Amino acid sequence: MKYAAKAQTPLGKVLLASDGSYLTGVWFAGQKYYAAGIGNDIIYNQHIPIFTQTVSWLQRYFSGENPKIDELLLAPAGSTFRQIVWRILCDIPYGHVRTYGDIAAEVAAYNGIKTMSAQAIGGAVGHNPISIIIPCHRVVGAKGSLTGYAGGIEKKQRLLAAEGVDVRTLSALVR
Template identity: 55%
Template sequence: MYYATEYISPLGKITLACDGKGEKLVGLWLEGQKYHGGTLPEALREKNELPLFDLTKKWLDRYFDGQKPDLLELPLAPIGGEFRQEVWKILCEIPYGEVITYGSIAKKMAGRMNKETMSSQAVGGAVGHNPISIIIPCHRVVGANGSLTGYAGGINTKIKLLELEGVDMSALFIPKKGTAL
């Protein structure tokens, strides 16, 4: 069993989801986000009054207020296979206000898996299926050439999040075609 509540953010409605004990956050999806709830094996039940949801909402309030809350303040438990879990751990290491490329994550993953190389596309798939967006900062991942590609919440949302964090956007651009549009 999984519980859910809604949070109204400056970006619109956000769904928060936790495990049946109310102890671990398993999801955070923007309204209309690609793969919304896709990692959960069963439907969500609404339950608004949980301490974890209150804690998460306060974290999001601080984040949207331009503060830099630490993601370690929240008990996160994204649901996914071993490869995705490792990619999501790398996402958690990206500092607030900075970006990293899919290729850089692929190099880190290759090292962790004792391989010479790793596919950036495989990494992109794991990044795109991140079930706890914003908190696990998949919006901080960009293409090697500065392309703002691959955000399941949409390109405009990705731009707003990066701008909120004070990222220097001068070398970044919206692609003419691709997965971000």
């Protein structure tokens, strides 16, 4: 069974997805890859416990708290490579950023290889199905450029600013 619910955030509506126990998706309305993988056989039910927990988490996040990612049971669907990248994203501290290159180096070391393409990392980051909670907005391009965010650069800037990142020091490049 697949479930969905909608929730309102200060940045707009989000669609939540679950298998009934785990959170499998959080997408901004109109986001690139919106609802990817949830299919058509979904039941809308706001009262699934993981949705109640997620809405509470999001409310706390948007009120300036730093709720822990592991408070929620997450099960994003993706390849082994994407899963590795998404786990690394979860380790980026609240209010900090890392570059695609930093993450590429970490994935390369994890896999015991010399190098990894930052573009491959960008693809995995861009396909993160659990926006905000798996903090793909904390990933920036080389030299702090604000590149690609499936929810839009403006949302990325607002999320980072809400976490205390001085976005004026980041350059807004769209790719």
